[in-house]
Amino acid sequence: MATHRNTQIGRAFRLAVEQYAEAGVDVAAAFRRLRRIAVSLHCWQGDDVAGFEGTGGDLGGGLAVTGNHPGKARTPDQLRADLDQALALIPGTHRLNLHASYAETGGRRVDRADLEPRHFRGWIDWAAARGMGMDFNPTFFAHPKAADGFTLAHPDRGIRRYWVGHGIACRTIGASIGRALGTPCITNFWIPDGFKDTPVDRFGPRVRLTESLDEIFARRISPALNRDAVESKLFGIGSESYVAGSHEYYLGYAIRRQKLLCLDAGHFHPTEGIADKISSILQWLPEILLHVSRGVRWDSDHVVTLTDELQAIAQEILRHRLEGRVHLGLDFFDASINRVAAWVIGTRCLLKALLMGLLEPTERLRSLEKAGDYTSRLALLEEQRTLPLGAVWDQYCLESGVPPREAWLGEVLRYEREVLSRR
Ligand code: RNT
Ligand code: ZN
Secondary structure, rough: HHHHHHHHHHHHHHHHHHHHHHHOHHHHHHHHHHHOOOOOEEEEHHHHOOOOOOOOOOOOOOOOOOOOOOOOOHHHHHHHHHHHHHHOOOOOEEEEEEEEHOOOOOOOOOOHOOOOOOOHHHHHHHHHHHEEEEEOOOOOOOOOOHOOOOOOOEEEEEEHHHHHHHHHHHHHHHHHHHHHHOOOOOEEOOOOOOOOOOOOOOOOHHHHHHHHHHHHHOOOOOOOEEEEEEOOOOOOOOOOOOOOHHHHHHHHHHHHOOOOEEEOOOOOOOOOOOOOHHHHHHHOOOOOOEOOOOEEEEEEEOOOOOOOHHHHHHHHHOOOOOOOOOEEOOOOOOOOOOHHHHHHHHHHHHHHHHHHHHOOHHHHHHHHHHOHHHHHHHHOOOOHHHHHHHHHHHHHHHHHOOOOOOHHHHHHHHHHHHOOHOO
């Protein structure tokens, strides 16, 4: 069965290569470029953003995970096993994106401001053994000191100071991750701070936020070890009327302080895409981070699928060869389906969109545009959409040693039967 399928894929691939060559596209070169792109897989899809602090409390921060599909990871070892299963079905070598709330403290309660690199040894060793890099996130939610919806912009100095301490601890952890793995760790700061209803003072929280961030970032850390990103948001559940860390706020902050700006695809108005922002922001910043996500009517963090918006993001990165300046992270959490499948679907879709972008006859399209031939530009853009991407993707999967087409699903269902359903 698999042999027949693989022979069929081989034949289809050879024909596809011919077709792409006629369009002026080198498939082998596309594979080489795709292989070098690492996507940061977010740990939090595996356990509904619960983490291992054992508080079992409210997620808070306006984050919501819906669904009760059985088998969610409850221990670091389970989460790592689930990630291993997902990674075995995703072509390429990728990265792990970890939240501070996934610390391993050996059953002891360790305050978030007191977290140290050693609490992440298990994760670092796991990543090192797989040749993976890691990224990191301070956790400014699911905590009594964040219960009223404010952290770094809190009016209370003591609470602000506590969260500044957490931020500082996380940069140290990020640097030690970067040193251990030999690739810089991107430490991404997202805070929930905002108001449910119309505020009177929109100014004060932003002044406080700047002060807190500046304190956190005061220590210079080599960008070879750690790079800081700041993530904006339009609104959240319970912060519908005002979010201190808005897009304009962080765009300004990032440019002024030379931080990475993190654009989450779900954090803008429902019809506002992030693809067009990439080339704008990169005029002013060396690097950005993307949280590739899919909002459905709101910032719902649905599993990423092969949408036009996803393709537009991939095109923007690849057409201008920005792979070195745009870091790719995933950010979605769906508990209504198999969580391992969610990782696999989302990551494979992102890689498929990237492959699609790499198979575009960009040079030809560019010269048509330069010549003012917009008719041919539109015609070719539409024609190339239906070139045999699938045949090339299948071959890419085979060459990467992962199941092509929907063959990966059988593996996930077996894992569900043998592992997840017994938890
Ligand atoms: C929240 C942000 C943030 C979180 C993760 C869990 O709106 O998107 O990135 O999803 O930190
Ligand atoms: Zn995000």
